[in-house]
Amino acid sequence: MSDIYERLATGILEGEAEKITKLVNRGLKKGLSAKELLDNGLIVGMDEVGVRFKRGDMFVPEVLMSADSMAAGMTILRPILIESGAEMLGKIVMGTVKGDLHDIGKNLVSMMCEGAGFEIVNLGFNVDPETFIEAIKEHQPAIVGMSAMLTTTMRAMGHTIKALEEAGLRDQVKVMVGGAPVDKEFSDAIGSDGYGSNAPSGAELAKQLVSAA
Amino acid sequence: MTTSNGLPIVVIACKVFQGLLEELMPEGMAEQITFLDYGLHSVPDKLNWTVQDAIDSIENPSLVMLAYGMCGNGLKDIKSGQHTLLIPRTDDCIAILLGSYKKYIAEFYATPGSYYLTKGWLESGSNPLVEYEELIEKYGEKSATWIMDQQYQNYERLVFVAHNAQDLEKYRPQAQEVAEYCKRWDFRYEEIRGSDIYIRRLIEVAMALDKKDDEFVVVPPGGKTTLDMFLR
Numbered sequence: 001m002s003d004i005y006e007r008l009a010t011g012i013l014e015g016e017a018e019k020i021t022k023l024v025n026r027g028l029k030k031g032l033s034a035k036e037l038l039d040n041g042l043i044v045g046m047d048e049v050g051v052r053f054k055r056g057d058m059f060v061p062e063v064l065m066s067a068d069s070m071a072a073g074m075t076i077l078r079p080i081l082i083e084s085g086a087e088m089l090g091k092i093v094m095g096t097v098k099g100d101l102h103d104i105g106k107n108l109v110s111m112m113c114e115g116a117g118f119e120i121v122n123l124g125f126n127v128d129p130e131t132f133i134e135a136i137k138e139h140q141p142a143i144v145g146m147s148a149m150l151t152t153t154m155r156a157m158g159h160t161i162k163a164l165e166e167a168g169l170r171d172q173v174k175v176m177v178g179g180a181p182v183d184k185e186f187s188d189a190i191g192s193d194g195y196g197s198n199a200p201s202g203a204e205l206a207k208q209l210v211s212a213a
Numbered sequence: 214m215t216t217s218n219g220l221p222i223v224v225i226a227c228k229v230f231q232g233l234l235e236e237l238m239p240e241g242m243a244e245q246i247t248f249l250d251y252g253l254h255s256v257p258d259k260l261n262w263t264v265q266d267a268i269d270s271i272e273n274p275s276l277v278m279l280a281y282g283m284c285g286n287g288l289k290d291i292k293s294g295q296h297t298l299l300i301p302r303t304d305d306c307i308a309i310l311l312g313s314y315k316k317y318i319a320e321f322y323a324t325p326g327s328y329y330l331t332k333g334w335l336e337s338g339s340n341p342l343v344e345y346e347e348l349i350e351k352y353g354e355k356s357a358t359w360i361m362d363q364q365y366q367n368y369e370r371l372v373f374v375a376h377n378a379q380d381l382e383k384y385r386p387q388a389q390e391v392a393e394y395c396k397r398w399d400f401r402y403e404e405i406r407g408s409d410i411y412i413r414r415l416i417e418v419a420m421a422l423d424k425k426d427d428e429f430v431v432v433p434p435g436g437k438t439t440l441d442m443f444l445r
Contacts, residue, residue, distance in 0.1 A: 054258065055258070056256035056258060056259045059255070060255075060360075060364065061348060061351075061352070061360045064359075064360050064363050064364075065352075065356070065360075068359075099321065099322060099325045100325065101325060101326045101367035101368060102367075103367060104363060104364065125367055126325060126326075126367075149285075150285070150304065150305075151283045151285065151286065151304045151305075151440070151443065151444075152304045152305075152317075152318075152321060153325075155444065180257065180285050180286070181257075181283075181285050181286040181440075183286070183289075183440075185440070186440060189441075
């Protein structure tokens with residue numbers, strides 16, 4: 001059985017969406033659970049993608065192909081996970097902050113969080129603080145996730161947290177941040193509850209944030 | 214030539230500034246000039262190691278003029294060692310090429326989704342059209358198109374920054390060719406005249422550190438760069 005997990009992980013790394021679809025279906029037929037296929041196969045592959053991207057051994061096109069194959073797997077697994085009554089961890093309102101149009105990373109984190117059992121409200125990109133505030137009021141999420149790809153726009157994450165404070169909403173949500181220029185030091189400085197260095201670690205962080213709540 | 218406090222000047226610069234620096238630096242100003250590869254910023258860690266290695270390999274205590282911005286945090290945690298570092302206090306090369314941080318921020322927030330082209334970036338082949346052609350070779354047309362769409366569909370504008378009329382004329386056809394391709398995402402094409410004020414100031418401050426203002430970061434020996442130094 002370990003063989004199929006390995007092949008799933010490799011399929012993700014190599015960005016082979018069709019192969020992932022076949023393997024996931026085969027795994028399910030053999031009686032493996034959706035959660036096992038996800039945790040031991042797809043996520044293991046994405047973890048490695050995160051490591052290689054950071055190291056410069058993998059570039060955006062390859063990561064996109066990996067994300068696409070992850071999405072292919074999730075398309076099959078998501079309805080099964082929901083139907084099986086897998087533990088739902090709550091909602092995350094997710095957006096790329098004002099002035100920033102980079103949404104590849106944010107969408108990838110969203111997908112990983114979905115795999116971890118969260119419901120995602122994706123606000124898209126260039127999201128101003130007011131839109132975050134409205135979405136929190138409407139959806140009552142456990143977590144707000146913000147992304148920025150530029151040092152120019154990462155400041156907007158701090159501005160958004162301030163806006164949440166002023167709206168009296170900061171205490172009712174956890175805030176997590178991420179994106180290429182973001183690090184722990186910056187995350188602490190703006191008063192976020194945590195920072196994820198890549199998509200899988202973003203999902204791990206989200207789980208920690210709700211279990212600590 | 215040395216700085217006003219007697220240190221020899223060493224220049225480490227991104228290749229994107231090569232033309233401007235060679236034109237504007239007084240002869241004999243720098244003991245040593247190193248131009249580093251254009252594309253390093255796409256892996257900020259690699260940019261960081263490369264710049265750090267270049268600094269560490271300078272033998273005598275020097276004033277190291279770094280023609281870089283924060284560049285996606287690539288310039289974060291750079292250790293000065295025995296040297297003094299001088300760096301423009303800006304996010305990336307665009308502010309330097311436009312002439313000021315203020316101009317950059319004005320452009321940025323007027324149209325956040327701007328993709329900038331410059332002479333240097335065109336020469337290095339770092340633009341969406343070349344990227345697309347390379348992707349086709351590697352992945353075939355269908356995947357290449359999909360990958361490009363994922364990366365660029367949110368942008369709105371292609372801006373060619375030229376520093377003089379000759380560059381504008383010479384590189385315009387190439388810029389327009391890129392613009393034609395970018396029409397698939399409804400990019401509009403604009404031309405902006407760049408300014409060499411920021412680079413001139415950098416050179417001036419390198420030769421006389423007491424002329425430094427808050428447009429620059431100076432790291433004394435034994436220090437390191439932090440994000441805080443750049444944010445404003």
